[in-house]
Amino acid sequence: MGFKKNNQSLNNIQGKKGSQFSSQLRGINLERVLVVAIDAAKFFQKALLCNYFGDVIEKPFFFGVDKNGINHLCSLIENAKGQIQAERIFIGVEATGHYYEDIVRELGKRGYGVTIINAATTYEERSSALNWSKTDDLDLYAIAHALIQNKGMENKLPEGIYRRLMTLTRARRNEVRKRALVRVHIRTLMDHIWRDFQGYVEIKNNKPEKKLIFSKFWGKPSLFFLENYPHPSSVLELGIEKLLQLVKEKKLRIKETTIHTLMKVAEQSIVKSKEEVSAELLLLKLAVQDLKRLDENVSILEKEIEEALLETDGRLLLTVPGIGVATAAEFFSELGDISQYEHAGQLIKKAGTNPIIIQSGGTQGFYGRISKQGNKNLRFMVYTVGKCLATHNKDLRPYYEKLKERGKHARKAFIALGNKFIRIAFSMLKHKKPYESKQSEYSIFQEIKKKLIYTKMNTYLNIALAA
Known part of the structure; x- marks a missing residue:
């Protein structure tokens, strides 16, 4: 039993995406379908023009992502269009980092729709291409093959508030990842300088129990001592009275019991002298400065993200x-x-x-x-x-x-x-x-x-x- 013509768009094996693709090809001589494959990179962009059957119309060529380069690409597309009397043009570019975005945007301004192809798709196509091609242009052939088989991902770049939020949130994620690495670095340095600062052990009834000096290792009080008094000898030199006075002046909001615990741990800790860990102390100072900068960056980004999201x-x-x-x-x-x-x-x-x-x-x-x-x-x-x-x-x-x-x-x-x-x-x-x-x-x-x-x-x- 055949399907009614007005229901054809609902019955493609690839769903709506396949229906839209097939509707553009239905009733057209496939030799008049122009396929443009673009391999985006930071400096060297490359393109290939062929028909739907893979017959090469314009051999792989380089072009720049500037006005001259885009104009050159468009002129070759138009020449190929006239050469085969193209009725349809399909342009595809692999989503490589962010380098493809300018190409999509500029071609869009000139009236060309560009399909963005996932890197995983071209990887699979490139692997299969090894069976039938032995040239240096496998990436272009893989992109063209994926485009012909309608394996594109999407054809629209994020705009407006979506682009702004995307830029901010990805930047925040990157800063958070860098901060995590710095925190690991600081903990490693403190293992060499003063291991018990991160936590000490008390044994009761032959059972070990981990205790913390500060409830929040990355809180303001802990970071203050990491930055200014990271070695137990520095804490012991100050003494209880000066420590309590310092806490009050810096508004660290530390309980007196915490200061006593800090002094007790400093007295009991087995550590190297300041001279022996001078290199680690310098690196720690730099790492804490990096951490404070990253904390500030994350706070700035989170404020912008919150304001943008609420819009x-x-x-x-x-x-x-x-x-x-x-x-x-x-x-x-x-x-x-x-x-x-x-x-x-x-x-x-x-x-x-x-x-x-x-x-x-x-x-x-x-x-x-x-x-x-x-x-x-x-x-x-x-x-x-x-x-x-x-x-x-x-x-x-x-x-x-x-x-x-x-x-x-x-x-x-x-x-x-x-x-x-x-x-x-x-x-x-x-x-x-x-x-x-x-x-x-x-x-x-x-x-x-x-x-x-x-x-x-x-x-x-x-x-x-x-x-």
Whole structure:
């Protein structure tokens, strides 16, 4: 039984994406379809022009990402278009770092639509290309092949508030990662300088118990001593009275018992002399300065992110227990404008977290690994959100625990929960409605209030009402 013509768009094996692609090719001589493959890089961009069957029209050539280079590329496209009397043009570029963005943007200004192709897709195509090609232009052939087979990811760069949030949140994530490395470095240095500063051991009834001098190692009081008195001899030279006076002057808010503990640990610690660890002390001083700078950078970025997020519908995500400002902003920006999507499944495919169904010989199929044919940054956020919800969301944690009981690895369960949240978030953003919790103690106002740091008190209620 055939399908009705007006239902053809609903029955392509690749869904909506395949329907749109096939509608552009239906009834056209495929020799008149121009394919432009672009391999983006920092300095040397390369392109290849061929028809739908892979017949080369313009051999691989280099061009620059400037006005002359883009004009040269466009002139060759137009020449090839006239040469084969092209009725359709498909342009594809691999998402390599951020180098492809200027190409997509400039070609868009000249009226060309560009499909962005995931690096994982071109990797698979490049591997298969080894069977039929032995040239140095495998990347271009892989991009062209992926384009011909409609394996593109998307064809629109983030704009406006989405781009701003994406830039800010990715920068914050980068600063947080650098800060984590600096913190590890500081702990390593303190292992050599004064190991017990990070924690000491008390043995009672032949049972060891770890004790802390400061409840928060990265808090203001601890950082003050790391920066100014990182060696026990320096603390002992000051004495109890001077330490208490110093704490009061610097407004460190340390209990007197903490100072006594610090002195006790300093007296009992076995350490090298200052001269022996002079190199480590210098490195520690530099590392603490780096840490303070990174802390300031993160604070500046988080303030900007909070202000930007509250200007968007992404603030609705703050009503979800377990989703903080930075996570909500990054997740929202990586999702992008959801108005161009009809259902949440398309966003899951955009992330590349959709599981691949493996089936053969009429046997019952099963879900294998995720496809990874999508945006790697969104994929990372799906995992991150799933992990946060599994820990802090009482409504969704049972779903995670159920997956674990069925034998799912924690990472796979996090991704599955992240996919579930994509569906929830899609509905929330589409209908502009807050999260609905089944917990009796849940309050939208309190949920938002505890997450916002830089927003004034009198705006909490307005945001809650807007949500």
